[in-house]
Amino acid sequence: MGKQFSKQNVIVTGFYFDFAAQKEHSATDMLGALLKQVVSGLEEIPEEIASIYHRQRKILGGWGPQLSDILKMLGTASTSRRIFICVDALDECVAGNRQEVLESLRGVLKDLPGIRLFLTGTPNIRSEIQRLFAKTAMFIDIQPEKGDIVTYILAKLEEDTNKDAMNAGLRADILTKIPAMASGMYVGEKTLRSLP
DSSP: OOEEEGGGTEEEEEEEOOGGGGGGOSHHHHHHHHHHHHHHTSSSOOHHHHHHHHHHHHHTTSOOOOHHHHHHHHHHHHTTSEEEEEEEOGGGSOHHHHHHHHHHHHHHHHHOTTEEEEEEEOGGGHHHHHHHHGGGEEEEEEOOOHHHHHHHHHHHHHHOSOGGGOOHHHHHHHHHHHHHHHHHHTOEEEEEEOOO
């Protein structure tokens, strides 16, 4: 995802937590993936980043850098670029790893003023974010409109390759019952980290 806006000296990175891939949800995995995006957005890899990476790779037999080294490399990259990190579906990260992920992100923001953070997740993780980010987080509650859900369902129904499997009654039930039930399920919360 790492997109670079060269005229603005900005790199935008993203990480999506997928419940089906929980083994890849450690802070090291997430920040390593984000670092890879940052480095791919640079015109030239800074010597400090290359040196840390190659040193750790030799020490660990090719496993890659540790969390502390990833943070150092992010710091090096953020001196020449403004970096935006978007972390989506944080609630899909297992609770045991989510604490480490949030603490690592808090450390990134504390130590690296050139980085901005945008998180998404369901309201059930709001208290964790508030506890760790205290007064520095802004919350925006987002609730989809019923019409948006209906539009999405209609689009998915149109993609169905077996159109004969559904009669008009079932289609009508799907278009009325699912949006009514889903209105509470899809309430999302977006958390924006804003630095002065």
